[in-house]
Amino acid sequence: MSEFDNLSSENQEYVLNLPYHLAQASMADDLHELLTEFEFLEHKILISSPQPLIEDYNLALQPNIIVIENMKNDFKLLQSFFRLSSNILADYKTQLVEQLWGRMQNFETPKITELLKEAKQSKTAWLRPLKPSLTHPGGNLIRTLTGHTSFIWAVAAIPNSHQAISGSIDGIIKVWNLDTGEELFTFNAHSDAINSIAVTSDAKRAVSASSDKTLKVWDLETQKQILTLYGHQESVNAVAITPNNKWVISGSDDNTLKVWDLEKGEELFTLSSHTGNITSVNITSYGKLVVSGSYDRTIKVWDLQKRKAILTLKGHKQVVNTLTITADNKYLVSGDFAGVIKVWNLLNGRKALSIKAHSLSVQKVAVTPDGKQIISASYDNTLKVWDFKIGKEISSFNGHSDHVTALAITSDGKQVVSGAEDDTLKVWNLVAEEKNIYITSHAKAVSVLAISLDSKRVISGSHDNTVKVWNTQTGEELFHLQEHPNWVKSVTVTPNNKQIISGSYEGTIKVWDLATGAEIFTKAIHNLSVIALLPTPEGKRIISASIDKTIKVWELKTGKEVFSFVGHNYGVSAIVITPDAKCVISSSYDKTLKIWDLETGKELYTLIGHTDAIEALTITADGKRIISGSHDTTIKIWNLATGKQDFTLNGHSYRITTLAVTPDSKRVISGSYDTTIKVWNLETGKEEFTLTNHKSSINAIKVTPDGQRFISVADDNMLKLWDLTTGEEIASFAGESKLRCCAITPDGATIIAGEESGKVHFLQLEETNKLRC
Template structure:
């Protein structure tokens, strides 16, 4: 079937084939030493994801309490997690199963560290104590007390063959513990705020401590001396050393090869690298434009020489040391509400999403990698794309609309997504935006200030996109009496439509901005409007739970679609304008056939409002997203299902022909098995009657054929269950009860009670036969005995 005719096939079946979901809601993040897995906390659960592919490997179900911290053995075999329930759990990372749970402290565990040999885990608690545990055997080896507050940092250290632990707390102290003597050998005091990070230098002689007092202290921990205090000028959340690397030194200069370099992260939201000897700043990452995030932790991935910054807005931003702290990848942990989406690229390979944040998120549909586009300084509410997917426009609460040039084939991240201009002029949030359809010549915006603006984009240079470009507004009109929720441009670029909370949709002339007509009829606000790709009609969806189609000639309502149980937030045309797809606050996506007014399919995989819809160009996929932070990809399987149905019918015809052939040849074994697989009880009854009535003289078989007796004796449990069900039904009719009870006699004679009790519904089937057996059945005692034995066996099993 050609793609065009496939497109015109009315769509009736969809299946959810993929989802983009939240994997991180704050807290500890781990990347395993082999850089294979990303481990994050999602509320009370733990998600294990393949770092390269984004594929979820395990969802480790929590104990209904928030996970406070976790750690992974360096060998990658086990994960240790702690939650507010005060329990410590050991997980097998291969199977994803919990293998041990035990209570660890009298208050929640705040920090933990696992030693290099993958044997011990040290836990620091809010009860001011530190405990060391043997992970595999599950017992406590050390209980270290001395701090006067919540333990906030902890680090194992092996030096000259001995094991030590460094700990920091909100009593502002750093303590060193000798695990051999189980005693505190040093109390290092200098900080005036909670200690948030600890690490030892490569030679093991120096300890650095980072605190919220905005300084890093360098300690000679054996001499118990403070060697240096470096002001970092930001509240610190993490510090750590980088390994000395000759390869990196070649890129950054010799000072990298000789220096001990440590990193810091905190409320500036920037990763910074410092020289231990001089305390000088060697390198800081370039700030993300208009970003307001802070860094809560940094994960150093030694294998790939990458620093992963964990931000307070639940993103994981990867910066390459080899590329001088350039951002190379970002993983979005939590999407919040997804309020708008659009496909991008020539082949719709990417998906742009507006998600209650100031950054535009662009997902690779295949790998689920995500790029964050910084520019707005308040939440993005709406977005639209050009016909070719190379230009995206975003409308925001910051009263502006921004243009983005998209070049997905470019390997340079800076060039792939580039700011191409800002539209400034509205006095309130810009809540709706639409680009011209035929070319990139204009765009229309609608705002909470109730005005619409036409922006001239004819002088936009797509080859040399410039963020400083400021499109001119050629006209501004007061359009509605309440907020404007939606704008769409007609396929011919001559008209555009708006929908508002004032319950109306309006049609406007693009060139002059004059009002052409008003569509009145909805009883609540209009959330979305879309032009048909082929007819002169407009579809609107509303808070009154309906979708309406309007004539653009006389602005009358032609059709109303009712079926959603709450506000209908989005609508779009499908199948060359013959169908509609809608999404609502009831969490449902519905596909409608316009000609018949019928709902052809209901897609249900959301738990909250569905705010956004996008249809791929070839219409093979519909994407829905909403308040549950989930993006669902729905595949059109109508053609596939029709082909499967046709194939099933053909196979059924062939099997029925085979059944007739077997009966003609008196091949009872294959005939009985085929009749059971075809689920044709009437054929089976006829077959048993045929055998019974054709009994040869002197035959002492039960059914009339020794072969059939043997077949019944060797039936599988599944087929036996099916046949007993048929026998029960036949037995209720006096015409068939003789055959039914003959078949039952053969089954009871060849199967023990122990065998019958293995059938899941044995009790119901035998009990169902009892009321009808006194009519013809000469061995009713056997059946009652079987029923009693089954009762007894089942109760014994319980």
Template sequence: MILTPPLWATPCAALHTRSGHRSRITCLRFNDDGSQLVSGSQDTTVIAWDVLNESGLFRLRGHKGPINDIAILESRRLIVSCSKDTFVRFWDLDTQACVYVLVGHRTDVTGLAFLDQQQRLITTAADHQLRVWQLGYSSLYASSGTTSNNDAADEHTPDAHLDEVKSPVVAELQGTVARSTHDRALGMAMSPDHRTFAVFSADSTIDLFRIRSTEELQRRLARKKKKAAAKAGDQDTPQLDLNDEIVLGGTVMAQGKVRSFAWQPTEQSGNKLASVTLLSTNALETHAFERTGKGVTSQRTAYFSHSGHRKPVRSIALSSDEQLVVSGSNSTAKLWSAHTGRCIRTLESGYGVTCCFVPGNKHIIIGTKDGWLRLFDVASGALLHEVEAHQGAIWGLDLTPDETGFVTGSADKTVKFWDFELVSHAAGGSKQLSISHTKTLKMTDEVTCLRFSPNQKLLAVALLDTTVKVFFSDTLKFFLSLYGHKLPVMCMDISQDSTLLATGSPDKNLKIWGLDFGDCHKSFLAHTDSVTSVRFAGSSHYVFSTSKDGVIKQWDADVFTQIQTLKGHKSVISCSAISSKGGLFVTGSHDRSIRVWRRSREMLNVEEEAEMERETEYEKEQAEREAMEARAQADDDEAGRATRRSAETLKATDRLLEALLVAIEEDAKGPDAPTNPLLTAYRVETGAEYLRHNLEAIKSSEMEEAMLLLPYSQVSELLKYLHGFLTRNLSIEKASRCLLFLVRVHFNQVVADRSLLNIFDDLRSSARAVLGNKRDQLGKNLAGLQFIRRHLNENSTMVDLEVAAPPPKKSKRNT
């Protein structure tokens, strides 16, 4: 459960998952009919995906920086991408090659849009100007839909004189248009009618530019000529420039930094538009626009948000009854229901770095970065008491086991002890809870965290000098000094039986200590980044650790093994809290979300978890290896496979190879030979059926990688079975895809192998016959659907005419 809920609580599930990029995806674009998807990533590559077949088509390499924006020119069979490397590249969809590189920007190109039937290109960059480029295409990339519908379009259609140019695409800078702000432009979006476009900047500004029509340009030119004629001695003929055509129509200030902007599809025609804006605060704004003769007017129509944190979560605490959760951030603290995920109240607490519930769960104590302690009432949210407890940040706060007070540790090198007390309220004479300072323990260095032992005998204090000092809690006499970490201990916890101490540090290590002699029982290289919190689960010796790598791990402190890995957060996990019985675990992260993890009743197989961990490590190593290969091939090969190898593709290859061997063995047996138990388990009678069952079980996104890893010695046998499937009209789609991919990959070997000539001759005839029948069937179905659509449209038109027709007039009779 996530305590920062999504904006819409509609049930949804992922239809398909595709793995191809090695880093964060920055932009996505569908083609016109939605059958293909193009994605750009921070790994500098562009990947084209087949949405219907759920597979990748190809990968485009060439950019030297993250991809910022993508456009698909489907009528010209081109993909256009812009990147942080200051270049705009034009890619051919058929040859998967870069046919033109547009240079001329001094900073990274952040957005692009097309005008005049893709004859002009507008780009945004990190500077304050928009650049407009005049494009020309050779006859090879001439758009089939390009038509000249006005006299002014001739100057924007240079295709006619580009047949003599050797380059497929030519771009020439037509001019620049200034934006209203000098901050970095983050992107742009063109309206559906191509008459208005928006440019959003890093300073929360959205500039709305209007493109004047031909009639407006003619009227403006006439006014210019009239003014020139009125001036005596002015011999220059007035001309229209780019700033006369593209004008700033208005500016919208969003309520936060804009992450993305999109125009809403609207049924209204004319000058009315609508948009959706995604803000960095994870909120949405909707605006309504109307084009007028003087510009573009805007009005905010809705603001969708939730009551979650706007900044990273820094501290968290769970009530003893497991009903409430309090979390602290840069300026506020929020009170949540642990079961419904609803935000109950927001407290103005300041920069809270530590917090806890007072025994009874009716009050909350929050320690801030500036050294203040603030006591809040849960029911009303009122601030009952505040005191400047320390001269530095309060990094440690823990309740005493007898629940009569608490202890704080700070960067001012002191540990202070506090007691709860009831004081009379001055107004009505009623008593309210307050805190009072009782004693101070001075340390030799800054305190990073502290913890009481549950038996109240010991107090462990971690210092900035990488050591942990253990004191007797009653006399505050020194007992033990634990050292072994290379960096300061930032988090620790003591088991409920007060025998073990777990510590975590930015050196990525988790250490288990014995509190009887202070010896280190075990040291784990637990995470790939700093360990941020450790918690013992109830009365057991199970330990949960969180890290800046965004992963939660569970350990057994008795046998020193890792139990499981929990993933869910998208950024640094900064804090955690656990219930007294260990059934509820709460984590807060820099992704501004709080996740609640509940103990399930399902049995956990440690060996399976270890296998999954090894698969994850393998995929990381494989991704790094592929990244190195991609960098080595970047200058030689622009196109590559869209998918990447993973543990799932290896398993798919193993299953396919095993099924192929079983099928070959079964078909070679006599009629009286015993049947393979695998065929009985899958309820099939022949080896071919068993192979087809396993072939259908392979995901479309993993098919190509599985075929690629298949040994060539088994390819000829697989081709024979594919011929059988096509002949019997079984698994036509999978069999055809496998056949085409195998021929494309092993083309040289297949051509050289004369033993496969007869097989391919049979495959060609069977594939043509089967696919021809499927094509005819598909055409018949499409024709029937089109007939039904025309019939429905005619009926709806007749109904509209009947409704719109006025009632017949009654004739007046003379009486």
């Protein structure tokens, strides 16, 4: 029991404010002890929120508090930790232990080591990260802002404040306090996507541009809409405001720019010269020139007084997606769909610099107020910082798990705010306090995991086109295997633990040596994505399934095709092999299942009954029953011997995403897009439990080898471990983005989870009675 339990309300208040009193008394040693004591940190999180603790560290770091350097470093690290974890701890207050171990293991100061030890002893059951696989404190990332529920396509820093404004594709605008992460207020702004936002230099008004063909003007002080600007015939993609706050300039898919009176909301005039959609606009600080970028691959410079284009800049080979002007008005920076950034001399229109910056489209560029650095945001999920003069990359910010589509720099030039299609905003320091902080991970979403039968190796496949091999005991990366031409959608390991097989989005399959990481061969087996790979039990053949509607059986040694199973009308979604290795069962988006003879290559029969696509498939360990889960919200149990349906399980309200069967073949567990998990009795067809602790779609479920427990991962970023007998949640772990896949080693010792951000987490269950998971 904690010393802070069962306090009176008066004592509770005193304890919460104790850091303030200690700081007032300049009691540095006591303050250091308190702010590195786990029980106090946990208590304050449970009673209030992370922000008061962040402010406590501000008190401790005041100049009048005389602390030694080690104390100061501890305060800075823990403050950074709580900023990074604030969005997680606000939603999941009991995750403090897991967050500390997931972020702080590499900081081996005496107090941090003691804090981790105290944290470890505070829970009866928790999932311990084997290595720090969450973002470390002290790096560029400051905090993550959550609240939007759709892609964020627009963000602007509010001048001379610590606030930002963001817009998402569901038409919602939010205003944020960047110091606290607090959402200040929300506008239900547009009926379609918000593509751009601009703020007046006096920070009193904002203008939003939308795919609903309108612009809207907002009063940021009264939090009310002032005007709606009508006139564009298509989506409005870009907006800028003149420095005197009198005019608004907008760019649209109707190929025009329009100039508006901000006070009256009247259209003043239209600028027409582009031959393609206008993607971006910007204005010089003296307000006379406007620049625009377009789908016609050109940039135009317009004189507002003459109302005409005075320069056309050509050089981009793809759509000009974004542009900005330096504070001194001398240069223009642009980015295009090919990932190229160009710097232009705005006085003469000549190209000054060209950078192949990203592997995918540059969505936004910005220049720091001092003109020394360019910041770019890309579809490759990263932000990059560039030296303006020579175009050299200074740093790369990795943290978003989807396309980074919006970017703003704060007025003081110290922080960057980014928005992405992972529905989050992130606040970054341009200069990191801690150097050489690096987490080994994939660059994009982890799509699949496989484990060797000896439990020693984990193989992960990713949307970054790579396969990685990991040590399951330490979580360390062993090999980074040569890239596939496209996303890796499936991986498996041969029964003898000697080879890895991986399948890619475009149909390519690669075979690798597990011991050395060497590629053995590559072959184009399918025409489209390889969604599943299974070795036959003796390991001589591989079965692959594809969106190209086929299942193929091929020799592992030569890559030679043995059979091609053709019969589905749409893509294959999953395959399983019967325990006796005589048949393979396939499910399809054509609403059917098919059973194929592995000896003859013939189709034995088709199972018809679902009324929508089948996404989930499994088979009982005794080989008697096939279980399928469908978009029609039902689970069907089929008798393999007869091909007949035994019964249908009804209860979910949305499509079934995943299924798992217990080793004794008595129960099946289903996960759904409806956010629930259900446990069903296969003997009676009755539902035993409905588990509702997840907040979003369930992506994967795995049962422990002993059949007593199971794990689930979901779009709410959570992994949960459940007791299969009672239906109770035993432990959980919060990732930093959606958890896409999970696995348990055959010895039951380690749980692995893959994130949409590319992170791979290695977890072990810690219990007071020391039971394995």
